[in-house]
Amino acid sequence: MIQTRRIGDATVTRILEYSGPTHDPAFLFPEAERGDFDRLESIMAPHHWVPHMGKLIVTIQFWIVQTGSSIIVIDTGVGNYKPRQDIPRMHMLNTLVREWLVAAGAAPEDVTHVVMTHLHADHVGWNTTWQDGRWVPTFPNATYYFPEDDFTFCQEGKNKAPGVIDVFGDSFFDSVMPIMNEGLARLMRPGDEIADCLTVHSAAGHSPGQVTFRLESKGEVGIFSGDIFHSPLQIMRPEFNSGYCIWPERAREVRMQMLNQLADEEALLLPVHFGDPYCGYVRRQNGGFVFEPATW
Numbered sequence: 246m247i248q249t250r251r252i253g254d255a256t257v258t259r260i261l262e263y264s265g266p267t268h269d270p271a272f273l274f275p276e277a278e279r280g281d282f283d284r285l286e287s288i289m290a291p292h293h294w295v296p297h298m299g300k301l302i303v304t305i306q307f308w309i310v311q312t313g314s315s316i317i318v319i320d321t322g323v324g325n326y327k328p329r330q331d332i333p334r335m336h337m338l339n340t341l342v343r344e345w346l347v348a349a350g351a352a353p354e355d356v357t358h359v360v361m362t363h364l365h366a367d368h369v370g371w372n373t374t375w376q377d378g379r380w381v382p383t384f385p386n387a388t389y390y391f392p393e394d395d396f397t398f399c400q401e402g403k404n405k406a407p408g409v410i411d412v413f414g415d416s417f418f419d420s421v422m423p424i425m426n427e428g429l430a431r432l433m434r435p436g437d438e439i440a441d442c443l444t445v446h447s448a449a450g451h452s453p454g455q456v457t458f459r460l461e462s463k464g465e466v467g468i469f470s471g472d473i474f475h476s477p478l479q480i481m482r483p484e485f486n487s488g489y490c491i492w493p494e495r496a497r498e499v500r501m502q503m504l505n506q507l508a509d510e511e512a513l514l515l516p517v518h519f520g521d522p523y524c525g526y527v528r529r530q531n532g533g534f535v536f537e538p539a540t541w
């Protein structure tokens with residue numbers, strides 16, 4: 246449930262909100278066929294793909310970085326008691342994330358920064374908590390950083406435009422705007438640096454404003470990659486976008502750039518949605534790339 250490792254001087258902890266065989270591959274990866282999963286079964290099963298169910302395992306996890314006096318939460322999952330009638334697996338959850346944050350040394354009142362790779366509903370949920378009839382900040386002493394282009398996109402209502410798959414939905418109003426209204430939010434852009442340890446890089450394509458965060462300490466590199474990858478499948482088959490990617494060509498370009506960077510730098514890939522062991526490395530193999538699970 247809670248696992249910790251080091252990247253140089255920084256402590257990096259993962260907290261699991263949930264994980265399981267929730268996704269029909271035809272929905273998550275519309276361009277992939279059943280045979281694509283069968284050919285990669287030795288890598289995909291059992292932690293990312295359950296062959297006898299024909300379902301992909303999708304995880305929702307948070308990453309926490311502790312360095313110096315900073316406690317940084319990266320992406321905030323689905324959240325408790327969020328009404329998501331259209332998505333039963335996310336509807337009105339009641340998990341122990343708050344207790345697990347305390348156990349991980351990141352009690353909500355101690356968190357200094359909350360950063361989001363993008364503002365889709367499964368990355369912003371714990372920003373707020375339902376209390377006394379309204380949504381209040383879960384991390385009352387933190388500064389929250391929203392990717393500016395995702396924020397503007399939603400603020401202008403472009404996620405509601407015809408033909409757009411709206412992955413932001415009501416979360417913008419129950420998990421993003423309450424933070425803005427409390428004055429705890431800042432909008433960030435690629436090139437920014439947060440808490441003197443995370444650099445912000447553009448990864449637009451999955452969403453209009455998606456970013457990644459790069460952590461480098463003592464020669465070690467970790468990259469918090471948001472949803473450039475939903476599954477190790479996309480490391481071996483980078484042409485496969487998720488069904489949620491708003492700009493398909495750009496999403497593929499960003500994925501290829503990221504794969505080359507991860508392999509060149511031997512950086513640790515810290516995604517949100519992979520199954521066990523939830524992070525790993527990208528290695529070059531036979532003219533392409535392969536996923537190497539990390540050990541804990």
Ligand SMILES: [Zn+2]
Binds near residue numbers: 367368517
């Ligand atoms: Zn996601």
